[in-house]
Amino acid sequence: MKSWFRFGRGKDEKDEVAVVEAPAAEEPRGGFLSKLRQGLARSTDKLSDGLADIFVRRQLDEATLDELEELLIAADLGPATASKLRQQFDQRRFGEVTLTQVKETLAEDVAAILRTVEKPLAIDPSVKPYVVLVVGVNGTGKTTTIGKLTAELTRAGKRVMLAAGDTFRAAAVEQLRIWGQRSNVPVVTGPEGGDAAALAFQALEQAKRDGVDVLLIDTAGRLHNKANLMAELQKIVRVLKKLDANAPHATVLTLDATTGQNALAQVETFRAMTDVTGLVVTKLDGTAKGGVLVALADKFGLPVHGIGVGEGIDDLQPFDAREFARSLTGAI
Amino acid sequence: MFDALTGRFGDIFDRLKKRGALSEEDVGAVMREVRVALLEADVALPVVKDFVTRVRERAVGAEVLRSITPGQQVVKIVHDELVAMLGAESETIDLAAVAPVPVLMVGLQGSGKTTTTAKIALRLKDKERKRVLMASLDVRRPAAQEQLRVLGEQAGVPTLPIVAGQQPVEIARRAMETGRLEGYDVVLLDTAGRLSIDEALMDEVVAVRDATKPHETLLVVDAMTGQDAVETAKRFDERVTLTGIVMTRVDGDARGGAALSMRAVTGKPIKLLGVGERIDALESFHPERVAGRILGMGDVVSLVEKAAETIDRDEAEKTLAKLEKGNFDLDDFAGQLRQMRRMGGLGGIMNMLPGVAKMKAQMANANVDDGMLKKQEAIISSMTKRERKDPLKILNASRRRRIATGSGTEVADVNRLLKQFQQMQDAMKQMKKLGKKGFLRQMAGKMPPGMLPPGGLR
The missing domain is CATH 1.20.120.140 (SRP54, nucleotide-binding domain)
Structure with a gap:
């Protein structure tokens, strides 16, 4: 069993990469x-x-x-x-x-x-803090994905910090704080309606001071065709680079499996604006087939790190191309 | 939402309209393109097949092939069938029941139920003068109840006090009880997002339904949903019997396939559209107008309605009187700019005008957007009162420089604005000469001046 993220410096050093076993996955929970x-x-x-x-x-x-x-x-x-x-x-x-x-x-x-797109999220252990920015359209599951990822990273012995960058939606900060409590990790928050970029900056400063391993930054959901909201996202990236020229080290786009062909437009725009490095596909436990993933892989070849299959803290799974294809076509 | 589809249909039909006569093969070729356009827009496959078959049958029939303008005729058939697919009449939330009227909101996770609940509450409160109570039955997602409470505060709509640990059915009962005791007209019940195949959670929502007997049960669906949209709608309908559908994120660039197929598959009307993040961004759904918009015929009716809703009549009358006298100044100009912004900006207005889909793309390329309107407002606000009264006479180079610095623009921008203003004044003078006074006066009743972009678009 493999984890949906791994620690390493990227694909060139694949051989040396130690694949981290996620303890939860070993539990006899049905696998x-x-x-x-x-x-x-x-x-x-x-x-x-x-x-x-x-x-x-x-x-x-x-x-x-x-x-x-x-x-x-x-x-x-x-x-x-x-x-x-x-x-x-x-x-x-x-x-x-x-x-x-x-x-x-x-x-x-x-x-x-x-x-071609089956690639776990590679977290480089030599980079501290490793900054992951999570972006996506409204309601695709950014905060929930962060909650699940936090649990998995914490179990792997990593020190994690969260930044509640969704300063727009009512009670979004509170939602992330509750996820933070579940894994017992600190959450950096700001005032509702405050500047998300400023908050991201503060969070990175603090993450550096406290020496955490991974900083996960939540952002407000935004429709990709809203130019000024996308510009706001670029501002977050710009501001992070002032503290660390390589940050964010990974930018993950969450995608709702029920989304149809519009997913192509979402990926295209988010990628152009923020240099998305990989996808997490959520809500695959419903009736939606997530077939658009095939179209996405065909067109963009962007790595798919994991899939969300439930609301529980352990319901984030690695993406397995063969398994996914076989279930999609019913070849199992 | 329908922009891409409008573009595709525009291209297909442009070619068609140029043709003199149409053979059966021609129609077939066109329908293949229509089919792909609809599928790319995420219209449900059975709906597409049905649609294409019906249009083809009518199009190869006598009414088209013998017509003098066969192309136009095909477009008309497509329009008619689109309307049929969307449901002929527009329907709204039905509150004709004993108060408090329970309204149940259901849907998948992340479809926008909570935001929509608050939007509906605000609409009922402001437009229909109803006393509305909102209650969140979402005990699953962290801080979901808190979210509705905050939204309630923003909308000025009371929410049921949160009691920790209470289960959905109990909360629903308490909400109805509070509604009765405190004399509310409507109780909106926001539920947790759930998958249609999650039996336990579907049982829960059925229990809520049985406990409250909702008069309306609305399914909230993301406009970006793919082929799964109709599956979800069917399953929810089977379990809780829907009375209508609310589409959200219609302001995205999804092609609206889910909206197109919903009615056809479930027989349930789309009642409302969520068109933005702001709490008042909720619109009624008008099938005929949407069909028109998809085919690039525009939606002037909505435009006029919107104008009537957002334009301050007194201000419009005052501006008009000034226009007639010929002493229209930059303050009035700024007022018009503000009105345009209130109507949804240039983009919002353009969307509703006929045949401008292509122009819109060009405008986007040329960066003619709402930023320009804002800039012009900024320039005007950087002027003194006297300057605004009579800009053309007293604005010398030094004043223009000061205004540009003050508004964060360039002198060229200030000049452009002044030139535009000059053109407007010239136009006014000409109208006066032609004796169009009566004409303008007459227009006041129907079309306030804020509707017309001041001085054209440049």
Whole structure:
């Protein structure tokens, strides 16, 4: 079992990187695979049922391929990626196929796309404090993700500090403070409606003074098409760089799995504005298929660090391309 | 929300309109493009298939192929079918029941229930003069109840006092009891976000429903939701029987597919739209107008309504009188700028004008935006009273420099503003010569001057 983050200096030194085992994952809580499978399988019933419908009855002709493409679209993969997968499928020139073959092949194709983005969040232990900025659209689960990440890092023996950078939404600071209490870590707060950048600056100063290992900065949710809110985010980054030219060392974008093709616009804009280094996909325990992740991987190739599969403190799991693809297509 | 879809449809139909006659294949090709446009906009697949089939059937029928303007005819069919898909009539929150009327808010996590609850409360309080009580039944997310309390303070709407440890059904009962005893008209019940497949939590919301018998049960849905939107709506409807839908984050750049498919799949009307972070950013939903907006036909009705709502009539009358006399000064100009901002700024107004989707993109490129309006206001506020009264006569180079420094702009900006003002005055004089007095007077009733961008857009 691996953790969804690791300590190391990046991909070039992969061999020396010690993968940190998250203690919680070792507990016999059903394991993350079963939980993920549970969540994903539930959510992908439709796609795999659909697959069963098409292939039990027919040979692989044009009409069948049409239906396959539509099923992929219905799973939020988007028209472009769906059409690409369909063509790949078509080129194989199957004669008679069994359903299992179809699922396996499709899962392989999807996994091939996803594998390129399966990368845990690399936390460099030589950088202190390692600053992680968490950004995203409103209601995608930034604060909850920070809460879960804090728990995992604390268990791994790291000293964590939180910064309540969402000074806009009512009671957002309070929400983060409660998460901080759960893991018993300090939370730097400012007045509601205050300047988020100033707060981030203070938090980094304090994190340096106190010698913490990781500083997680929460931000207010913002729609990516609001120019001045995005500029505010850039200001946070600019201000952090005054104290540490490399900060933030990671910028994580949270993405709601129920989001459709708009996720492409979200990633594109956030990445252009704040140099997002990776994604966390939340709410994968619902009926949403998170299929847009395939479209995202295909288009941007941005690392996916973890997936959220519940509201509990331990419900953040590493992203596993093969597992995700197999659950999505029902190949498990 | 629908900008991207408007753009796509605009391109598709522009080509179509140029054609003289249409063959069946032509229609087929167009419908394939429409299909992809809708799918990229996240419209639910069954809805798209249904829509495309219906439009195609009507379009290859006699009414189009023999028409003199077949392209126009197809656009009309698409418009009609869009309206049919969205629900023909606009519906609003129904409060025709015994007070206190319980309204239950449900939805997935992070869809915007709490914010929407506060927005609805404010709307009912201000527009319908109702006494509203809000209660949060969210005992799961940290600080959720606190969030509603703070929002209540901002909106000036009372919230049920928080009792730690109380469970949702008990809170709901207490809310209704308080509503009865203290004479509230409406009780808004905000629930915790839940997944439609979480049986335990769905049971809980069913229990709340049974305990309070809500007159309205509104599902709050994020406009950016993908294909899963209809699945969620169906499941919630099965369990708690929805009466309507509120779409949130409509001010994002999502293409609005969820909004388009909701009605078609669930049969439930979209009642309200959340259009911003501010607590008053809530709008009614008008299917016909939205269809028009998607097809680039604009939404002038909403624009006029908005103008009537936000423009101070007295101020408008005063400005008009001044205009007629020809002594319109920079103070009046600043007043108009403020009014435009109140109406949602240039972007908000442009959205509702017909055929400006393309122009809007150009404006964005040229940086003509609300920043410009603000700048102009700043310049005017940096002038003395006397300067504002008669700017063209007394503003010499040194004064212009001072104003530019004071407002944080360049002298060129000040000059541009003055030139614009001069043009306006010239236009006024000309109107006067032409004897349009009566015409302007007549306009006052319908279209206050704040509606028209002062002196054009440059």
